[in-house]
Amino acid sequence: MSRPLRVAIVGAGPAGIYAADALLKSEVAAEPGVSVDLFERMPAPFGLIRYGVAPDHPRIKGIITALHQVLDKPQIRLFGNVDYPNDITLDDLRAFYDAVVFSTGATADRALPVPGVDLDGSYGAADFVSWYDGHPDVPRTWPLTADKVAVLGVGNVALDVARVLAKTADELLPTEIPANVYDGLKLNQAKEIHVFGRRGPAQAKFSPMELRELDHSPSIEVIVDPEDIDYDEGSIATRRGNKQADMVAKTLENWAIRDVGDRPHKLFLHFFESPVEILGEDGKVVGLRTERTALDGTGNVKGTGEFKDWDLGAVYRAVGYLSDALPKLPWDEATGTVPDEGGRVIENGEHLQSTYVTGWIRRGPIGLIGHTKGDANETVSNLLDDHANGRLHTPSSPAPEAVEAFLAERQVRYTTWDGWYRLDSAEKALGEPQGRERVKIVEREDMLRASGA
Numbered sequence: 012m013s014r015p016l017r018v019a020i021v022g023a024g025p026a027g028i029y030a031a032d033a034l035l036k037s038e039v040a041a042e043p044g045v046s047v048d049l050f051e052r053m054p055a056p057f058g059l060i061r062y063g064v065a066p067d068h069p070r071i072k073g074i075i076t077a078l079h080q081v082l083d084k085p086q087i088r089l090f091g092n093v094d095y096p097n098d099i100t101l102d103d104l105r106a107f108y109d110a111v112v113f114s115t116g117a118t119a120d121r122a123l124p125v126p127g128v129d130l131d132g133s134y135g136a137a138d139f140v141s142w143y144d145g146h147p148d149v150p151r152t153w154p155l156t157a158d159k160v161a162v163l164g165v166g167n168v169a170l171d172v173a174r175v176l177a178k179t180a181d182e183l184l185p186t187e188i189p190a191n192v193y194d195g196l197k198l199n200q201a202k203e204i205h206v207f208g209r210r211g212p213a214q215a216k217f218s219p220m221e222l223r224e225l226d227h228s229p230s231i232e233v234i235v236d237p238e239d240i241d242y243d244e245g246s247i248a249t250r251r252g253n254k255q256a257d258m259v260a261k262t263l264e265n266w267a268i269r270d271v272g273d274r275p276h277k278l279f280l281h282f283f284e285s286p287v288e289i290l291g292e293d294g295k296v297v298g299l300r301t302e303r304t305a306l307d308g309t310g311n312v313k314g315t316g317e318f319k320d321w322d323l324g325a326v327y328r329a330v331g332y333l334s335d336a337l338p339k340l341p342w343d344e345a346t347g348t349v350p351d352e353g354g355r356v357i358e359n360g361e362h363l364q365s366t367y368v369t370g371w372i373r374r375g376p377i378g379l380i381g382h383t384k385g386d387a388n389e390t391v392s393n394l395l396d397d398h399a400n401g402r403l404h405t406p407s408s409p410a411p412e413a414v415e416a417f418l419a420e421r422q423v424r425y426t427t428w429d430g431w432y433r434l435d436s437a438e439k440a441l442g443e444p445q446g447r448e449r450v451k452i453v454e455r456e457d458m459l460r461a462s463g464a
């Protein structure tokens with residue numbers, strides 16, 4: 012093949028950008044060359060780094076700098092505000108590209124099957140995260156009227172949600188939170204935040220550093236009940252075999268034995284409490300019923316039949332994210348992922364020719380940004396192997412201009428990488444008068460205008 016290899020990547024989150032990077036670092040990139048087009052439904056790239064990671068984690072947002080350098084490469088184009096399949100279908104992509112990689116991540120909340128989950132005041136963490144991160148497609152207000160709040164789940168998303176609920180609006184002001192989020196947080200009445208886990212300290216899924224950061228806020232008093240520190244043989248084995256789990260358990264132990272201080276917002280980390288019902292009155296959340304659990308020797312827990320009702324005004328369910336099935340691709344309902352082998356999409360036991368997946372849509376919604384890099388490398392290595400062995404299909408219109416003409420003809424208002432620079436400057440300019448690094452622009456129309464779409 013004398014022309015460059017043409018690859019479409021759908022989803023410009025970390026996995027998609029790392030996949031583009033891997034393609035450009037490959038031998039094929041030198042000769043005959045690789046050209047990559049990223050299609051992203053948001054007007055801006057970066058996926059959950061922009062619309063998931065909490066605003067008070069600027070250190071992690073530094074990863075954007077590395078991803079920036081990838082997107083700066085001339086062989087990569089970004090087509091933002093382009094939705095698969097509404098704006099471009101699989102057949103369209105096949106007409107333009109030798110291969111298509113899907114890296115569409117995860118956006119929604121996993122269901123929690125307990126009664127009362129639909130009550131007013133029972134919220135999915137993903138919805139709250141989308142609000143405070145200024146996602147373009149969600150309402151701009153959030154009811155923060157409850158003074159006692161539950162967060163269900165013991166992973167990093169639960170920590171983010173609990174921390175944002177427990178911090179003051181002014182603590183979050185130096186971050187990039189949009190004006191409507193600052194105004195909303197100013198009205199936040201939460202004084203007690205109760206985080207609940209079914210299992211024990213050794214089974215918590217927090218990252219040690221994220222957990223310790225909870226204690227750095229001058230407005231948050233983190234409280235752990237000494238009764239909740241318990242280990243069985245399975246837990247001890249987990250601690251021995253997993254350094255992170257051991258560090259988390261040690262931090263929790265230290266917090267359990269110290270005196271409770273007087274910081275204004277109390278954040279309780281409860282273990283061995285399994286939520287069994289969200290309690291309501293007149294359609295609104297008024298509490299949570301939990302069942303006390305106990306370790307069974309293996310690190311798992313069983314119910315003790317001892318129930319407790321907690322008086323609470325809102326419940327946030329942070330029990331995991333969920334990916335959306337992608338039209339025209341096979342789907343595994345059980346795992347909520349596209350079935351694959353080494354990143355090759357598998358349908359009826361066969362590789363769906365020239366079609367690949369990477370990131371959370373492939374592995375499920377677990378793991379940090381850095382984990383998507385190895386995943387992208389594996390997918391790309393198999394794609395290149397298929398290319399080297401003549402297993403890719405041949406597109407009918409491989410010329411790069413054909414895609415632009417197609418989108419223009421469809422009247423899709425797409426953004427570009429240059430457009431991101433314009434949006435970036437506009438957000439920085441918004442922050443400057445307040446001495447802030449940036450303030451996010453949230454409305455889709457405003458983002459498109461700032462990007463010059």
Ligand SMILES: Cc1cc2nc3c(=O)[nH]c(=O)nc-3n(C[C@H](O)[C@H](O)[C@H](O)COP(=O)(O)OP(=O)(O)OC[C@H]3O[C@@H](n4cnc5c(N)ncnc54)[C@H](O)[C@@H]3O)c2cc1C
Nearest residue numbers: 022024025026052058059063095115116117370371379380
């Ligand atoms: C609340 C939260 C906080 C987190 N905090 C951290 C943290 O602090 N540190 C850390 O390392 N990791 C964190 N993570 C994990 C990290 O965000 C993920 O590991 C990573 O974003 C997964 O990358 P991805 O590219 O697979 O998916 P995503 O980041 O979800 O990117 C997928 C992209 O595809 C786009 N897309 C989806 N569907 C379509 C479609 N149909 N057409 C076109 N485009 C589409 C999406 O808009 C998105 O831009 C957090 C995750 C969550 C949920």
